[in-house]
Amino acid sequence: MSKYLQIIIVMIGSFINAQIIIEGSVKDENNLAIPYCSLGIKNSETGAISDENGQYKIIIPDNITSNEIVFEASGYDEKIISIADLKKNSAIILTEKSVDLNEVVVKTEKMKDKTIGQKNRPMLTFSKMFDENLPTIEQGHILKIYPNTKINAYNFYIIPSSKFEEITLKLNIYSVKNGLPDQSLLDENIIYTTSSTTWQKIDLSDYKLRIKNTDKIAITIQLIGYKKLENEAFVFGVSAKKSTSKDLLFRYQSQGNWENSPGVFISNLDISYNKDKVEDLDENMD
Numbered sequence: 001m002s003k004y005l006q007i008i009i010v011m012i013g014s015f016i017n018a019q020i021i022i023e024g025s026v027k028d029e030n031n032l033a034i035p036y037c038s039l040g041i042k043n044s045e046t047g048a049i050s051d052e053n054g055q056y057k058i059i060i061p062d063n064i065t066s067n068e069i070v071f072e073a074s075g076y077d078e079k080i081i082s083i084a085d086l087k088k089n090s091a092i093i094l095t096e097k098s099v100d101l102n103e104v105v106v107k108t109e110k111m112k113d114k115t116i117g118q119k120n121r122p123m124l125t126f127s128k129m130f131d132e133n134l135p136t137i138e139q140g141h142i143l144k145i146y147p148n149t150k151i152n153a154y155n156f157y158i159i160p161s162s163k164f165e166e167i168t169l170k171l172n173i174y175s176v177k178n179g180l181p182d183q184s185l186l187d188e189n190i191i192y193t194t195s196s197t198t199w200q201k202i203d204l205s206d207y208k209l210r211i212k213n214t215d216k217i218a219i220t221i222q223l224i225g226y227k228k229l230e231n232e233a234f235v236f237g238v239s240a241k242k243s244t245s246k247d248l249l250f251r252y253q254s255q256g257n258w259e260n261s262p263g264v265f266i267s268n269l270d271i272s273y274n275k276d277k278v279e280d281l282d283e284n285m286d
Helices: 003-017 081-086
Strands: 019-026 039-040 048-051 055-061 068-072 079-082 091-094 112-117 125-131 138-144 148-158 167-177 180-184 190-194 198-203 207-210 216-225 239-240 248-251 259-261 268-274
Touching: 019 081, 048 055, 068 081, 079 081, 112 138, 138 167, 138 268, 180 216, 190 198, 259 268
Parallel strands: 019 091
Antiparallel strands: 019 055, 039 048, 039 068, 068 079, 112 268, 125 239, 138 216, 138 248, 148 198, 148 207, 148 239, 148 268, 167 180, 167 190, 167 216, 248 259
């Protein structure tokens, strides 16, 4: 065997050994699978998401194996575990978040309906593309709302040149702090499947999303599943437009750092609101 070939084999072996692969499951205390649970290492691009059966696989570079992994799922307390412990037992159990029933108040009030955001697709747009091999990536933008808002639907525009038989998306909604997403406002997964392009409507009326005491939220989507067209390369993108505000959002995985850039998605919210003594939001509409 030549000296150069030996060097190449050693280099390949070193690369293979320079990462750890852990496969496992995420379940609740009743032994039921938790689908689409996010897991990741803080301030890195390393993460994964469980499938519809709660199964996950995460590939960890050797240089961060001393770190911890955070497991997050809507409606459950997060769990932080060292990589060493996860290697010993990769079956994760999450505890459901407790709800203080004393805080639940049923109140009838008159609210107005409105659509806020971009209602039409302008001539000049650009596309935010999604990679079918990276389901952990989130892309979205920040929207202004009224301090007392009920979200009824989210509408967005898939570029017509997209090519797929079917896609499955996960919708995420966050509070906003210092211009970036902060805490999740959801207590359950919002999953949307479509086989069409152009305008899409995600009906949110059953989720009872009532947002109070904030004037901005962040909405992002993840591509968590897809079916390709036969003999066609997969293509999926969402329309966006330029703006002076840095409202476009991106991050690699749930524990990664958010990045923002100028622009907004071509999207809007159907809402009901109580507008007492608050500013109008017509500046969000074109």
